[in-house]
Every structure is written in C-alpha cells, then in structure tokens.
Amino acid sequence: MxxxxxxxxxxxxxxxxxxxxxxxxxxxxxxxxxxxxxxxxxxxxxxxxxxxxxxxxxxxxxxxxxxxxxxxxxxxxxxxxxxxxxxxxxxxxxxxxxxxxxxxxxxxxxxxxxxxxxxxxxxxxxxxxxxxxxxxxxxxxxxxxxxxxxxxxxxxxxxxxxxxxxxxxxxxxxxxxxxxxxxxxxxxxxxxxxxxxxxxxxxxxxxxxxxxxxxxxxxxxxxxxxxxxxxxxxxxxxxxxxxxxxxxxxxxxxxxxxxxxxxxxxxxxxxxxxxxxxxxxxxxKADSIKAGKYDLVLDPNHLGLTIHESIGHATELDRVLGYEANYAGTSFATLDKWKSKDFKYGSDIVNVFADKTQEGSLGAVGYDDEGVKTKRWDLIKDGVLVNYQAIRDQAHIINEDESHGCCYSQSWNDVQFQRMPNVSLEPGKEEYSPDDMIKDVEKGIYIVGRGSYSIDQQRYNFQFGGTLFFEIENGKIKGPVNDVAYQSNTQEFWNSCSKICDKRDYKTFGSFFDGKGQPSQISSVSHGSATTRFDGVNVINTARNI
Known part of the structure; x- marks a missing residue:
C-alpha cells in the first residue's frame, strides 16, 4: 500500500x-x-x-x-x-x-x-x-x-x-x-x-x-x-x-x-x-429554544472550537498573506490591523497566547519541524491584535528576529510548513467559578461540547452549535433546551466577552485532524480556556431555520 x-x-x-x-x-x-x-x-x-x-x-x-x-x-x-x-x-x-x-x-x-x-x-x-x-x-x-x-x-x-x-x-x-x-x-x-x-x-x-x-x-x-x-x-x-x-x-x-x-x-x-x-x-423531552439575544456561558470543551476557527486560523500568517486563499481561505486580521497597534480584536479581558510547550497538549513538542525550539508568545493582548504565527521564512515579514517555532509536517513524505500551535485564552485573574458565572446571568444559555459550525473564508462571520444546551433564567439552570446555535462575527463576538473563570477551571479542547494546505495535511492542536461569558449574542433556533 x-x-x-x-x-x-x-x-x-x-x-x-x-x-x-x-x-x-x-x-x-x-x-x-x-x-x-x-x-x-x-x-x-x-x-x-x-x-x-x-x-x-x-x-x-x-x-x-x-x-x-x-x-x-x-x-x-x-x-x-x-x-x-x-x-x-x-x-x-x-x-x-x-x-x-x-x-x-x-x-x-x-x-x-x-x-x-x-x-x-x-x-x-x-x-x-x-x-x-x-x-x-x-x-x-x-x-x-x-x-x-x-x-x-x-x-x-x-x-x-x-x-x-x-x-x-x-x-x-x-x-x-x-x-x-x-x-x-x-x-x-x-x-x-x-x-x-x-x-x-x-x-x-x-x-x-x-x-x-x-x-x-x-x-x-x-x-x-x-x-x-x-x-x-x-x-x-x-x-x-x-x-x-x-x-x-x-x-x-x-x-x-x-x-x-x-x-x-x-x-x-x-x-x-x-x-x-x-x-x-x-x-x-427538552423544549426548543426561542430565538433572540442571550448571554452565553461557554464551557472550554465548546469554546476551544470557536477559538480554533475565529482566532487560531485567523492569525496564521500564511493565511493573512493570502497563501491559503485557494483552499482554506484568507483572514480578516490583515497586516494593516496589526500595524495599527490598536485593533480591538476583543474586549480588554481577552488575552490569547500561542504555546507549543504546554505539557499534555496536542501541539507540545520540544522543537518544531525545522529545528526551532518551541516557546510561548502573545497573539492578542488586552484585546488588541499584537502578533501572528510565523516560521523561519516568514518572520521577517512581521519584523520578528526569530521563528515562532510552529513549523510542522504530517509525515516524512510531506514538506513542512506553517501550522497552528496551541492557541489558548488566558483564564481570569480573580477567583470565579462556573457556578458563580451562572448566578450572574439573568437570561442566558450554558453550552457544553462541540457541534456543527460554519465560518466564512475570512474567519469572520460564523455560526456555532454545540452538544448540550441549558437555559439560564435569573441565575439558575432552568433545564436543557434543544436546537441552539449562535451567530456573530469574530470581532463583535470577542468584544462581547465580559467574564472569564479562573485557572482552576482551565482545560483544553483538541482538534486531532485539523486540515490545511495543498496537498492537504492534517495536524493536531489544543486550545485551552476556562468557562467564559459573552453578552447579548444572537441565538437562532436551528429547527426553524432549516
């Protein structure tokens, strides 16, 4: 064979x-x-x-x-x-x-x-x-x-x-x-x-x-x-x-x-x-959700996929430069936004980092596939886009003195190229649990696990489902609901981020078969976060939008 x-x-x-x-x-x-x-x-x-x-x-x-x-x-x-x-x-x-x-x-x-x-x-x-x-x-x-x-x-x-x-x-x-x-x-x-x-x-x-x-x-x-x-x-x-x-x-x-x-x-x-x-x-036996605006409480097992699609792929430098346009799209997070030094990707509490050294993560290695020692670096700091993912032959484009150490090939038979490192949302600094977050929500939905999703070629407009949905009313779980998906765009969504649980709740989601490139290659990557709240997000009823 x-x-x-x-x-x-x-x-x-x-x-x-x-x-x-x-x-x-x-x-x-x-x-x-x-x-x-x-x-x-x-x-x-x-x-x-x-x-x-x-x-x-x-x-x-x-x-x-x-x-x-x-x-x-x-x-x-x-x-x-x-x-x-x-x-x-x-x-x-x-x-x-x-x-x-x-x-x-x-x-x-x-x-x-x-x-x-x-x-x-x-x-x-x-x-x-x-x-x-x-x-x-x-x-x-x-x-x-x-x-x-x-x-x-x-x-x-x-x-x-x-x-x-x-x-x-x-x-x-x-x-x-x-x-x-x-x-x-x-x-x-x-x-x-x-x-x-x-x-x-x-x-x-x-x-x-x-x-x-x-x-x-x-x-x-x-x-x-x-x-x-x-x-x-x-x-x-x-x-x-x-x-x-x-x-x-x-x-x-x-x-x-x-x-x-x-x-x-x-x-x-x-x-x-x-x-x-x-x-x-x-x-x-659960009721079908009534469409409208809700505060979302997103479990890390769910939020990891949203991070992957709306931040991980969007900050790949080859995608930003248009090298992936023919197959996997481009990115709205263009170089002019990074150069402005004030592009608000998210709210002030949104801090997103890349890290290929995180023990237990899918992307953890000591060195990447072009011999660069792996490290951690910031992508979004206090809500502002500050960097991308770049390898040795891309670093000069963004005025970096060294590669970020995120070059990878799926096998010996494929050439190595820029792949997504672990991309994660920093947990909140104050002691704050998922139960505390639920108590602070008057009208919301708690979403656990991954479901179907769709995102455009620029990693901007999107729709995400999930595995389990629980309606929140006046600070309490009312019960399970069905047919939930939320719609937004990347910048609007991350700017609606209002609260993040602390490091005790931090855990990772993983993508085991993430595809990219022509010929297509797969890689594995993790995305860490704690349970996170997003305010006033548009929720649709998927059963009534078929």
Whole structure:
C-alpha cells in the first residue's frame, strides 16, 4: 500500500468528520509498533549523508527529517469490535535551499543510496524553481542545538497496552450508555506516535518521540413513539499523553452546571458514556429554544472550537498573506490591523497566547519541524491584535528576529510548513467559578461540547452549535433546551466577552485532524480556556431555520 492511499473505515457513526479517517502508512502487526528499527547514531549517520549530498550539489541550506509515524485506531459498536487498525509509515524527507529557492524530495528507501538520491533530487528541484523565483528565501536565524532529544512525558505508552484491555474499555463504555437509556452507541480510540529525527546544515540533530491519544464516542437515544432521536458525543479532549489519560483520578473531574462533568488531565470514559445515555433521553423531552439575544456561558470543551476557527486560523500568517486563499481561505486580521497597534480584536479581558510547550497538549513538542525550539508568545493582548504565527521564512515579514517555532509536517513524505500551535485564552485573574458565572446571568444559555459550525473564508462571520444546551433564567439552570446555535462575527463576538473563570477551571479542547494546505495535511492542536461569558449574542433556533 502506498502512503497516499486511504483506508475507508465504515460504520463508525462518530460524526461526519470521522466517517472516513486517513490512515497514512502500511498495515502492520501490533508488535511492529513497539520495535525500534534505527538507533539515534544510525539516524545521525544517514542524516549526514543527506546533508553532505545536498551541499555537494549546490545547496546553501538543507534539513533532513527521518520519520516513523505509527497509528493504532480501534472502533466498536454496541457490544462488538468493528475494526482495529495498526499502520506504520517510515521514510525520509529532505528540504534544501539552492539559488535562493526551496526544493523538497522524499523517499521510503532509508538507505545511503536512497537518501543521497533524494538529496540530489531536492537540490535539482530547487534550482529549477529558482528560474521563476522573484525573491530569495530569507531564513530567520536559529540556534545550533547539537545532539538533543525530547519525548512526550508518559506514564503508560498507549500502544503497549494490550489490545484486549483497550477494547474492553470501549465496550464497557458502550454498555454503560445502553444501560442508561441509549439505543445505539459507537466508540473509538485513536493513538498516534511520531518518531521524528531532524538534522540541518546549521548543526542541529534533534530526536523526538511524540505521543497523542483521543477517546471518543457517539450515543443516540430514540423516542419510539415519535421516531425522533438525539445524539451526544463524548466530552473528552484529545491529549498529548499516554494511556494514563484513560485512568481517571478523583481530582481530575468535577460536576459542573447542569449536571455535566468537567474533565481535566484524566478522563473517565465509562462515566461519561453513562451520563451521555441519560442526557440523550432528557434531550428528547427538552423544549426548543426561542430565538433572540442571550448571554452565553461557554464551557472550554465548546469554546476551544470557536477559538480554533475565529482566532487560531485567523492569525496564521500564511493565511493573512493570502497563501491559503485557494483552499482554506484568507483572514480578516490583515497586516494593516496589526500595524495599527490598536485593533480591538476583543474586549480588554481577552488575552490569547500561542504555546507549543504546554505539557499534555496536542501541539507540545520540544522543537518544531525545522529545528526551532518551541516557546510561548502573545497573539492578542488586552484585546488588541499584537502578533501572528510565523516560521523561519516568514518572520521577517512581521519584523520578528526569530521563528515562532510552529513549523510542522504530517509525515516524512510531506514538506513542512506553517501550522497552528496551541492557541489558548488566558483564564481570569480573580477567583470565579462556573457556578458563580451562572448566578450572574439573568437570561442566558450554558453550552457544553462541540457541534456543527460554519465560518466564512475570512474567519469572520460564523455560526456555532454545540452538544448540550441549558437555559439560564435569573441565575439558575432552568433545564436543557434543544436546537441552539449562535451567530456573530469574530470581532463583535470577542468584544462581547465580559467574564472569564479562573485557572482552576482551565482545560483544553483538541482538534486531532485539523486540515490545511495543498496537498492537504492534517495536524493536531489544543486550545485551552476556562468557562467564559459573552453578552447579548444572537441565538437562532436551528429547527426553524432549516
């Protein structure tokens, strides 16, 4: 199987976005996922062959990425295992600058001859591209780190956990949902391990071992009399952790408004599935929302997606410059707004930062895919747009002296480019809980979890749904409601932000398969926040707006 081929996985039922999941690589036995085909000394030796070959053929800069990308995906439905898939993708990507122009080539032949040939090809491509290049590539300087390594902090490697234990967990969650009123339930567990070795002509040799995990399910209850149905997805978040994420601790969960559970650095899938079974039955009896203006209280599991779409994508510099216009759109947050130094993206309490060092997040790595040490930086400060996301060849455009360290490629076979880091909303500084926030709302809606959404090509006008909705009246949860979505534009919405809970309530949402680029690539990124209030937002009734 070629790595560009995709395995069609059917019957998942976890939502439209997951009906087909890209599995990059060859199907392998599970034991293969635990093997180590190359030690770090051999990686360095092979990388040097690529670097020397590129320089000998006229490259002024080169980097070599030896990548091994491992996936294990498990799918169940009710009391049955539907599929368990293990894949491995292993190869080398070489990027060079020759005649001031980029060139890239890759190979699955991880040998001296294969790497040398790929380096020669990358250099030839750069020279050919140089004939039409109008401006030479400008790389921001980067420190030479020598030989270093980084690994996701793990308590338990998810791939090493016996398959039966993982399947039993999913089936137990399914049974708990059924026992609590669900008619149908699908569940899945996604586990990814990226073993990446980076070397460059600037003297860095970086070995990284990155792990991610995502448990998910979809529960459906049906009213036999009317035939109507309601569904609820898991309130989990994908994480940059091992299987310890599935081993909940008492301090990792707390009951929130409306009887929802707030999960932090651990996740109780069985408990969440049981609660989902009960809540889908309650949703069948709930009233439909009356359209109008409401104060919104947004749980972090919901707000993360809004941050992702209206701030994360909007502050990607390549999108701002129009490089993504043909596929994924542009951005309203143009350079003139940043240069003005006073563009009010949000209210004074809105502080948004980018951070690829946050432990447990999906985007956490020690170094990005062009050998830049990762860091944290501000995007929005006191409501004002102050920066973007930029990599080495973009930094000069916004007068930065160094890259932000947010370059990424989904595999050895794809060229690395600017990808979204973790983008998060700072929690409030005063002690303030979700219950306190509910008490301060006269007419509002508390929204938990992600739902369908739509946003325009400039990341400006949008509409967001959710998973669970609870009407608030005179400071109290009145009960669940249905058919809720809110409409706004990015600037109006973030300027309506009036209160943010404190750091005790801070947690992350994650996007496991975020797409961008042509050819399209996927990446994983987290968005942290605490429960947040937005005043006077337009809410529509989706059942009456079909």
């Amino acid at each position: 070629k790595r560009r081929e995709f395995l069609q996985l059917t019957g998942m039922g976890i939502g439209g976005a997951l009906l087909t999941v890209p599995l990059i690589g060859n199907a392998v036995d599970m034991d293969r996922l635990l093997e180590n085909p190359l030690d770090v000394l051999e990686k360095k030796r092979l990388a040097d062959i690529g670097l020397n070959s590129a320089k000998a053929n006229g490259a002024t800069y080169a980097d070599v990425r030896i990548g091994r990308y491992l996936n294990q995906y498990i799918f169940t439905r009710e009391d049955k295992l539907q599929n368990a898939v293990n894949t491995e993708s292993f190869g080398v990507g070489i990027r060079v600058i020759a005649n001031g122009t980029w060139g890239f080539a890759s190979t699955l032949d991880v040998s001296e001859a294969g790497i040398q040939k790929a380096a020669e090809k990358a250099t030839a491509i750069a020279k050919a591209n140089g004939k039409i290049q109008t401006e030479p590539v400008q790389l921001a300087p980067v420190q030479s780190y020598g030989e270093v390594s980084w690994k996701t902090p793990l308590e338990k490697n998810a791939v090493a956990v016996p398959l039966k234990e993982k399947v039993d967990l999913l089936l137990s969650a399914n049974a708990e949902a059924i026992n609590n009123g669900a008619n149908y339930v699908n569940s899945a567990l996604f586990m990814i391990n990226e073993q990446k070795y980076f070397a460059s002509t600037e003297g860095s040799y970086i070995d990284q071992d990155v792990h991610r995990i995502w448990p998910n399910f979809n529960v459906t209850a049906i009213d036999p009399d009317s035939g109507k149905y309601k569904s609820r997805q898991a309130l989990s978040s994908p994480m940059g952790m091992g299987f310890e994420y599935m081993d909940p601790r008492p301090s990792s969960k707390k009951e929130g408004p409306g009887g929802t559970m707030h999960y932090y650095d651990r996740y109780d899938m069985i408990e969440d599935a049981g609660l989902a079974g009960k809540q889908t039955k309650e949703m069948l």
